Amino acid sequence: MKATIERATLLKSLSHVQSVVERRNTIPILSNVLLEASADGTIRLMATDLDLQIVESVEAAIDQPGATTVSAHTLFDIARKLPEGSQVELAAADGKMQINAGRARFNLSTLPRDDFPVIAEGELPxxxxxxxxxxxxxxxxxxxxxxxxxxxxxxxxxxxxxxxxxxxxxxxxxxxxxxxxxxxxxxxxxxxxxxxxxxxxxxxxxxxxxxxxxxxxxxxxxxxxxxxxxxxxxxxxxxxxxxxxxxxxxVIPTGNDKMLKIDPRSFEEGVDRVATIATEKTRAVKMALERDKITLSVTSPENGTAAEEVPGDYVSEGFEIGFNARYLLDILGQIEGDTVEVHLADAAAPTLIRENDKSPALYVLMPMRV
Known part of the structure; x- marks a missing residue:
């Protein structure tokens, strides 16, 4: 095969396909990307790890149709380091592939196209x-x-x-x-x-x-x-x-009768601040709920204690519940509105978190003992 392709086009396409390729492979061909140049002016790039396969078609000037496979990560690194705006010539024959761009010349080993595995899709009804x-x-x-x-x-x-x-x-x-x-x-x-x-x-x-x-x-x-x-x-x-x-x-609770309405950003920042001293192993944050006042606290035997009050709308009876700070922050990071509803039952029951009853996303978080 022989083809000329713009560096930016090649790089973008390779960045998509090479990330499917595992760094360590017992089967050498799985480290390669398949390049197929066809007479209609396109190159198909394909990579697989036998469970996942990606195929991308890009435009190129084809002098000679053909197909070969070459190391995906090596080709990607070469394309990344070539000068911007350069035209990349790819020529493959006799188990080798020559890559020319500007003054740079590379010669890579190839493996035959026929050895490249393709995921048979079968019928996808x-x-x-x-x-x-x-x-x-x-x-x-x-x-x-x-x-x-x-x-x-x-x-x-x-x-x-x-x-x-x-x-x-x-x-x-x-x-x-x-x-x-x-x-x-x-x-x-x-x-x-x-x-x-x-x-x-x-x-x-x-x-x-x-x-x-x-x-x-x-x-x-x-x-x-x-x-x-x-x-x-x-x-x-x-x-x-x-x-x-x-x-x-x-596990999605339906009878959680205690509701806290709170600004997700101030809640998130409060949790993040007190969690600074939490130990890696537990990452537990205690939440003490009182009428319209939420106290977040962390007690760490090694580091000390931290506490912060966050304003919130809460009218049920007060109680304490603990959560993994990392998990709570992951959920709060997905909330886009100005308020988040936290539906609670007691310190041992799963807690439901959502923006409101119309939002497409809902989250359930299991509490921790603190």
Whole structure:
């Protein structure tokens, strides 16, 4: 193959595909990116880790169609260091690839295109479109709660499912057993009858990066085992987590009768300040609720104590409850409005946090003993 491509175009595309490639691979070809130059003036770049695959098409001047595979991270580093505005010539033959740009010359080893694994997608019967903005919101408001425990692998992703309530909806949920985040949006046309799926954490991360460059809609196609996202010039395909997500609706409290209304920013800043002295291990913040007065405090055997009063709207009986400061800050960081509702029951029961009963996102946080 022989092609010429603008450095900026090559770099942008490689930045998308190379992040799928794992740094350490026992199978050498998985360290490579597949470059396919076709006569219609495009180069397809493809990378995979066998669970996740990304394909992106970019424009280029093609002198000789063909395909080869070359180290993804090396090619990305070369493109990054080339002078801005340069034209990059790529020529591959006989197990080598020559890269010329300006006065720079590189010669890299290649592996044959036929050895490159492709995720067979099979039939993806459910197809619908979601606005990129909605997909961004779903990811941002849930992914911090994805579990990182490998033993509970079925919690290592975002759970997507449809539900028929007053209106048909699509729900996205993530939990690590300590906190739960759920976003509800109107069910898109075509999503009816879709299987319940768990989208893995790595796929969620790569998808979120690509969404920053998409304005319109994203085409979503899925089966019970695979999901594909069409994002303009890029297509991301991933295997789904083969497991059963727990029935999380059971932990969403419905009878929490004590309500605190508070400004999320002053609440967040107060928690952040007193948590400065919390020990890494517990990170516990105690919240003492009295009428229209909330006292946040931390007691650390090594560091001392800290306390701060935060104004809030609270009229129920006073009590004390403890939370993991990091988890509380993660949730408060997602609240965009001027007030947040904290629905409490007692010091041992799960607490419900949301902007109001109309907001698409809700959070559940398990308390800690303090």
């Amino acid at each position: 459910t197809k619908f479109e979601l606005p990129a903005q909605t997909l961004r919101q779903i990811i941002d408001k849930t992914r911090f709660a994805i579990s990182t425990e490998e033993t509970r692998y079925y919690l290592n992703g975002i759970f997507l499912h449809v539900s028929d309530e007053a209106q048909p909806v699509l729900k996205a949920a993530a939990t690590d057993g300590h906190r739960l985040a759920r976003v509800t949006v109107a069910r898109p046309d075509g999503a009816e009858g879709m299987p319940d799926v768990i989208v893995p954490r790595k796929c969620v991360g790569e998808l979120r990066k690509l969404l920053d460059e998409v304005d319109g809609s994203v085409e979503v196609s899925l089966s019970a085992t695979k999901i594909r996202f069409g994002l303009g010039s890029a297509v991301l395909t991933s295997k789904l987590i083969d497991g059963t997500f727990p029935d999380y609706s059971r």
